[in-house]
Amino acid sequence: MPRSVDPADRADALATAVTDIAVESGFAAVTIREVARRLGASTSAVTHYTGGRDDLLRAAVRREIDRRRAAAERAIGPATGREGLRLLLDWAATAPDERGHRLWLALVVAAPAEPVLRAELDAFNTWWDATVTGFLAAEHADATAADLITVVIDGLVISAFDDGTPWPAARRRAVLGTLWRTLGW
Amino acid sequence: MPRSVDPADRADALATAVTDIAVESGFAAVTIREVARRLGASTSAVTHYTGGRDDLLRAAVRREIDRRRAAAERAIGPATGREGLRLLLDWAATAPDERGHRLWLALVVAAPAEPVLRAELDAFNTWWDATVTGFLAAEHADATAADLITVVIDGLVISAFDDGTPWPAARRRAVLGTLWRTLGW
Numbered sequence: 001m002p003r004s005v006d007p008a009d010r011a012d013a014l015a016t017a018v019t020d021i022a023v024e025s026g027f028a029a030v031t032i033r034e035v036a037r038r039l040g041a042s043t044s045a046v047t048h049y050t051g052g053r054d055d056l057l058r059a060a061v062r063r064e065i066d067r068r069r070a071a072a073e074r075a076i077g078p079a080t081g082r083e084g085l086r087l088l089l090d091w092a093a094t095a096p097d098e099r100g101h102r103l104w105l106a107l108v109v110a111a112p113a114e115p116v117l118r119a120e121l122d123a124f125n126t127w128w129d130a131t132v133t134g135f136l137a138a139e140h141a142d143a144t145a146a147d148l149i150t151v152v153i154d155g156l157v158i159s160a161f162d163d164g165t166p167w168p169a170a171r172r173r174a175v176l177g178t179l180w181r182t183l184g185w
Numbered sequence: 186m187p188r189s190v191d192p193a194d195r196a197d198a199l200a201t202a203v204t205d206i207a208v209e210s211g212f213a214a215v216t217i218r219e220v221a222r223r224l225g226a227s228t229s230a231v232t233h234y235t236g237g238r239d240d241l242l243r244a245a246v247r248r249e250i251d252r253r254r255a256a257a258e259r260a261i262g263p264a265t266g267r268e269g270l271r272l273l274l275d276w277a278a279t280a281p282d283e284r285g286h287r288l289w290l291a292l293v294v295a296a297p298a299e300p301v302l303r304a305e306l307d308a309f310n311t312w313w314d315a316t317v318t319g320f321l322a323a324e325h326a327d328a329t330a331a332d333l334i335t336v337v338i339d340g341l342v343i344s345a346f347d348d349g350t351p352w353p354a355a356r357r358r359a360v361l362g363t364l365w366r367t368l369g370w
Contacts, residue, residue: 024213055188109287109290120246144362151340174332175333182364
């Protein structure tokens with residue numbers, strides 16, 4: 001991590017090191033020492049450029065969540081109601097790659113023990129819930145519909161691992177198709 | 186870990202140490218050293234009584250999965266078809282406690298990097314899939330129904346964490362209720 005590097009590039013390298021470790025071994029394995037090792041830097045250099053481990057976690061997870069949310073919003077575009085929901089869920093069920101799924105599960109697993117991760121996950125969930133219920137309200141769907149939708153999307157994330165290889169997009173979309181029929185759409 | 190202890194108790198203490206570590210920090214944190222530390226034993230004592238880290242993981246996960254499968258089979262009893270499926274899913278959606286959910290997610294997250302865990306998880310999934318499709322076959326349900334059921338159950342496991350506190354049983358059962366309606370039951 002040379003000093004001459006651009007601050008944004010440095011922040012990016014730190015965030016990538018954190019997420020790489022989390023994807024491979026979980027957030028408990030993210031230590032200043034391990035981040036430094038990945039970057040070929042000293043632990044004091046890492047500490048110098050950050051406010052400590054919590055800051056590293058927060059910045060890395062926020063970058064990831066911001067990217068995810070931006071991708072979801074691009075997928076939705078100007079659509080609302082039923083069509084907005086369909087675009088959001090199709091994105092959620094098929095767009096994130098295996099690395100993205102692994103990172104998400106690592107985040108969910110670690111959040112109870114790491115308040116910094118809990119806060120970032122809560123912020124994302126607040127956005128997700130507001131978006132889903134907003135789309136559903138326009139269609140006069142009942143409250144359990146939002147729960148079912150969230151559960152199915154979460155379940156598709158796990159299904160990326162359960163069988164060793166991720167399900168093909170067509171198989172995921174077939175499950176979503178059943179969900180649409182449940183909603184009477 | 187005194188020598189005089191009963192071998193079954195010793196195996197149980199080792200398996201509990203492994204699962205405790207996995208629940209708190211993930212399977213990557215399970216090392217001979219950490220298991221020894223938890224038991225107040227030397228690493229050589231742990232090595233002496235086991236065939237190494239993979240054996241420790243296998244025994245601990247197999248104990249957990251055997252218990253889970255036995256609990257599910259008790260919940261199902263002699264029921265078949267629709268009623269068997271209903272009892273299995275109600276058990277899966279509501280019975281495992283937070284520790285059980287955390288251990289399961291840790292297992293799913295770690296399986297791609299740990300062939301020993303992958304093999305144990307595959308064995309459980311084979312049983313789960315055979316049980317679900319057996320019940321569904323009796324009701325002439327389509328192939329996507331089995332996928333939807335697995336996805337909803339997996340999703341309910343994640344929902345135990347996503348919001349910080351597990352959903353109450355009534356909320357989980359409401360989601361299952363929607364699933365029954367989807368299946369036309």
